[in-house]
Amino acid sequence: MSATAAAFAPDLRALPPDAWPEALTEFYKSGLPGVLGIEITALEPGCVEARLPLRDDLMQTAGGILHAGTIVAFADSLAGWGCLASLPDTASAFVTGELKANMVASTRQPDALTAVAIMVHGGRMTQVWDVTVARESDARALAHFRCTQHLVAGR
Structure with a gap:
């Protein structure tokens, strides 16, 4: 992997799957995901x-x-x-190319958000992801999000 790709994110393919959440949390703690305080509860290919x-x-x-x-x-x-x-083995990284969010409700504190992200397309050059964000207090959906990730070639 190139130095640029290594600085982008950890290569999860080089780690056992049970180490993925901690590796991402640690790597992104100094960026926006760390500022937000996101807690990964499950992580596997496609979800x-x-x-x-x-x-x-x-x-x-x-x-x-x-x-x-x-x-x-x-x-x-x-x-x-x-x-x-x-x-895929042919990609070393990705960039978000397009995103869309439909906000259908909101919330106030005290509460938390939960989300499930599902890959709906996994191609050679792109992936498409759907994410449903909900209130933890009653599981009501707050937003439906879709994005296209452009895969960066090379390993």
Whole structure:
């Protein structure tokens, strides 16, 4: 793997699957996923599940409703991690090429978000991921997110 690809993310293919959540959490702790405080609860090729406890700085205002950007960043992080867990041997990395989010509800504190990301297409050049983000308190869906990941060739 090139130095650029190594700096992008850990190569999960080189690790046992039970080490994947910790490897991603540790690698991304200094970036936006770490700032958000995402907790990976399940990770395998084609599927990621996670939780995000809510706090004031993730809301529109302290004590207010959830900021849509929190949902988008949470969902995009899961789709990216799922992509890393699902990279074909011909790819070394990925970039998000397109994303869309439909917000259908919101929440306030105290609550947490849960999400499930599922790969709906795994090709040689792209992957497409659907992520459903829900309230933990009652499992109501808050957002439906879809993104396309462009795979970076080379290993």
